Amino acid sequence: MTLHAALPVAALAVAAATPALAADPAGGQAIFGLVGMELAFLEALILIALACLCVPLSRALGLGTVIGYLAAGIVAGIGLPVSFARQPGELLHFAEFGVVLFLFVIGLEFRPARLWEMRGTIFGRGLSQVMACAVLLTLAALLYGLDWRAALIVGLGLALSSTALVMRGIDESGERNSRFGQTAIAVLLFEDLAIVPFLLLVTLLAPTGGEATLADNAWAVAIGIAAIAVLVIVGRYALDPMFRIIARTRTPELMTAAALGVVVFAALIMAAAGLSYAMGAFIAGVMLAESSYRHEIEADIEPFRGLFMGLFFVAVGLSLDQGAVAENWLVILLAVPVTVALKGLGAYTVNRAFGTPHPIALRIAFAMGQHGEFGFVLFSAASSALILPGDVASIAVAIVTLSMAVSSQSERAYRLVMGPGEPETIDEDYSDAGGSVLIIGFGRVGQLVAQPLIAEGIAVTLLDHDADRIREAKRFGARVHFGDGTRPEVLDAAGAAGARVIVIATDDPDATLRITRIVRDRFSNASLMVRAHDRIHAVRLAGEGLPATAIMRETLLSALALGEATLHKLGYSMDDAQEVVSRVRETDGARLAEQIAAGRNAVARDDIVTAIAPEPLGAASDDADTARRRPNP
Numbered sequence: 322m323t324l325h326a327a328l329p330v331a332a333l334a335v336a337a338a339t340p341a342l343a344a345d346p347a348g349g350q351a352i353f354g355l356v357g358m359e360l361a362f363l364e365a366l367i368l369i370a371l372a373c374l375c376v377p378l379s380r381a382l383g384l385g386t387v388i389g390y391l392a393a394g395i396v397a398g399i400g401l402p403v404s405f406a407r408q409p410g411e412l413l414h415f416a417e418f419g420v421v422l423f424l425f426v427i428g429l430e431f432r433p434a435r436l437w438e439m440r441g442t443i444f445g446r447g448l449s450q451v452m453a454c455a456v457l458l459t460l461a462a463l464l465y466g467l468d469w470r471a472a473l474i475v476g477l478g479l480a481l482s483s484t485a486l487v488m489r490g491i492d493e494s495g496e497r498n499s500r501f502g503q504t505a506i507a508v509l510l511f512e513d514l515a516i517v518p519f520l521l522l523v524t525l526l527a528p529t530g531g532e533a534t535l536a537d538n539a540w541a542v543a544i545g546i547a548a549i550a551v552l553v554i555v556g557r558y559a560l561d562p563m564f565r566i567i568a569r570t571r572t573p574e575l576m577t578a579a580a581l582g583v584v585v586f587a588a589l590i591m592a593a594a595g596l597s598y599a600m601g602a603f604i605a606g607v608m609l610a611e612s613s614y615r616h617e618i619e620a621d622i623e624p625f626r627g628l629f630m631g632l633f634f635v636a637v638g639l640s641l642d643q644g645a646v647a648e649n650w651l652v653i654l655l656a657v658p659v660t661v662a663l664k665g666l667g668a669y670t671v672n673r674a675f676g677t678p679h680p681i682a683l684r685i686a687f688a689m690g691q692h693g694e695f696g697f698v699l700f701s702a703a704s705s706a707l708i709l710p711g712d713v714a715s716i717a718v719a720i721v722t723l724s725m726a727v728s729s730q731s732e733r734a735y736r737l738v739m740g741p742g743e744p745e746t747i748d749e750d751y752s753d754a755g756g757s758v759l760i761i762g763f764g765r766v767g768q769l770v771a772q773p774l775i776a777e778g779i780a781v782t783l784l785d786h787d788a789d790r791i792r793e794a795k796r797f798g799a800r801v802h803f804g805d806g807t808r809p810e811v812l813d814a815a816g817a818a819g820a821r822v823i824v825i826a827t828d829d830p831d832a833t834l835r836i837t838r839i840v841r842d843r844f845s846n847a848s849l850m851v852r853a854h855d856r857i858h859a860v861r862l863a864g865e866g867l868p869a870t871a872i873m874r875e876t877l878l879s880a881l882a883l884g885e886a887t888l889h890k891l892g893y894s895m896d897d898a899q900e901v902v903s904r905v906r907e908t909d910g911a912r913l914a915e916q917i918a919a920g921r922n923a924v925a926r927d928d929i930v931t932a933i934a935p936e937p938l939g940a941a942s943d944d945a946d947t948a949r950r951r952p953n954p
Contacts, residue, residue: 364397368635371396384726385486387694390631391722394638421602422626425584427513428606429619439507446504446675447511450689454480454667458660467713470526474703475717477519479660480667481512483693486728490688501681504672505688516695517603520702527706548594552587552601556608564614577621583609584622637697637718645712646719653716657723665690680739687735691728692721756780759820759847761806761836762827763791766852766875770824784815807835809843817844830854830861837865856913863917869910881906 371393379389459476467475487505496502560583567579584602591601609615646653665686672682697718704714758774760767763785774781783801785791791801804811806827817823823840827833833851840849851867853859853874862872881902888898 368393368397372631372635385483386631387483387634388722388725390634391638394635395643396638397635398639398643418629421588422584422622422629424517425587425602425606426619426622426626428603428608429610429615439510442504442507443511443514446671447508447515449675450508450668450671451480451512451515453671454664457663457667461659461663471703471709471713474523474526474699474708475713477522478696478699478703478717479692479720480664481515481693481695481699482509482664482689483691483725483728484509484513486691486693486725487688490732500677501684501688504677504681505685508668508685508689512693512695516698519695519699523699523702523706523708526708528708544594548590548601549604552590552604553608556605560605560609561612561614564612564618568614568617573621576617580618580621581625583618634694634697637701642711642715645715649712649716653719653723656716656720657727660692660720661690661724661727664692683739684735687731687738690731691724693725696721756782756816757821758782758824759784759812759815759817759822760824760826761785761812762825762852763787763801764826764828766828767824767826770826782816782820784811807832807839809839812836812839812844817847820844820847823847823849825849825851827852828854830858833858834861834865837862837867841866856916859913860917869914869917 372390375393375396376386376389379392380386455476457476458479459472462472462475463469465472487509491502491505564576564579567575583605587601587605589601591604609618612618668689669682669686672685673679677685700709700714700717700721703709704711709717756779758779758781760771760781761784763771763783764787767783767785771781771783784804784806785801786803786805791803802815804815806812806825817840823844825833825836825840827836830853833854837849837851840847849867849871851862851872853862853872855874855876859872859874863869884905885898885902888901889895893901
């Protein structure tokens with residue numbers, strides 16, 4: 322969700338507020354001579370101004386966009402005397418479509434195969450951590466005096482962390498592949514999934530106004546299972562052919578309309594079965610996760626998701642019972658450190674039980690101690706379902722908001738508790754650096770690159786920033802220097818200025834791009850060879866000015882060699898198999914050159930993906946020479 326969403330957010334607020342004005346003309350008093358629709362536009366203009374002030378300020382303070390939107394809604398609730406502030410529930414109900422779209426996008430990211438591969442970490446540690454935190458927080462809510470249903474929803478909502486804030490911290494520290502990063506990401510993935518059953522639980526706990534018989538309950542369960550089965554069948558057999566037909570029309574707006582239609586259809590199916598809109602959208606997303614049109618659909622939905630989610634958070638701020646917050650400000654201020662501490666305790670205990678070292682478990686506890694955006698979603702649904710009283714929901718929202726605000730200091734608090742860290746024991750002495758070849762990255766590719774050079778007696782300097790890998794290399798007698806290749810001073814110390822050839826073999830595409838820019842800017846005297854992660858990465862590297870001869874896709878030669886060996890097994894002679902593979906490689910190279918030209922001005926990965934349309938190389942022409950080479954069946 323970005324700042325540019327603030328303008329459409331306010332525009333949609335007009336659409337939401339206008340029916341309320343029309344339904345209650347007596348309340349539509351004139352301001353500056355404006356009434357009805359004109360008054361709604363005036364309020365929308367005020368929301369635009371508030372969003373443009375609050376969101377940048379919130380980001381500048383390191384609090385993120387969510388709190389900025391909440392602040393805009395709170396200020397609007399105080400300053401706008403009509404429409405939005407008078408009937409915020411209607412705007413909130415309208416904005417909940419953002420939650421539906423959000424769950425659809427999450428479903429697109431969760432391929433069934435990926436979920437199965439990560440099942441142990443996600444559903445083991447993730448489930449354990451969320452449940453442990455939920456138990457502690459539910460007990461605290463019960464002690465506060467809440468009904469068990471309300472206490473359970475509050476405990477579950479507060480047990481969820483802010484994916485946006487935690488992921489931002491992991492990315493800023495470059496620790497996605499560290500043990501801390503992998504563990505935190507796995508738990509966040511489970512939390513993203515958990516919101517679906519949590520919303521379903523709200524539906525089940527909601528008072529129905531009468532006692533349901535066993536037959537009624539069985540029938541309701543049967544209807545729910547049938548609705549899910551319909552969605553699975555439609556998603557499995559109908560959606561991909563439908564999008565294939567629509568894609569052939571080459572009408573982008575029709576593809577966008579179809580994607581939104583799928584979300585609405587899935588939500589309505591679930592609603593007809595008495596289940597959650599969001600659950601239907603999530604199932605539809607999962608069903609499309611394996612589709613070849615997944616990226617196109619996600620790109621079409623993303624602007625609407627950001628737009629409606631921004632509107633949702635503004636509506637949450639508008640619907641906040643400020644009187645209840647003012648009356649209970651002391652409770653809120655005391656509750657924030659208590660709930661954060663309980664959640665941190667649960668996270669630390671679970672991770673230690675799973676064998677995580679004390680420093681990492683403690684860091685996870687600090688990083689994931691805050692409450693998250695999904696709490697707003699869950700509390701809003703519970704309030705609408707009459708499970709949470711309005712004042713309790715407002716207090717819970719205030720607790721979540723304050724915990725997110727103070728989470729920017731979690732890393733500082735962790736360092737304060739842990740004290741000064743142990744100094745890195747790996748030697749960074751570059752006195753013996755200065756080989757004619759500098760290889761940056763000593764992973765599976767860098768090791769193979771170095772072997773023929775070392776075998777020929779060529780002086781090679783090896784550089785890597787993975788401490789464990791360096792220690793492992795020492796066991797086999799290899800001297801690998803420790804250092805971060807994205808730092809110019811490290812490259813200079815490692816002898817980049819005097820190297821004849823610099824090979825970049827890192828396994829992080831973004832890091833490879835950064836190193837490439839540094840080398841081209843500061844060490845242009847050396848010839849540069851770069852490992853490309855895939856075809857898209859190769860196009861991005863070419864956009865930095867690298868010639869095609871300096872870029873090597875890591876799977877290209879091995880895949881072509883495997884294809885050549887397969888042809889030989891089928892009866893082709895070695896010469897004929899080599900000729901076929903050589904022709905395929907030439908065709909592939911020519912196509913890559915065209916794609917590089919098409920994506921040369923693209924900056925973002927998605928732009929380049931759009932410029933590259935996968936297409937088959939095609940079979941060789943069946944001329945007499947080709948027929949001669951083919952073996953008889």
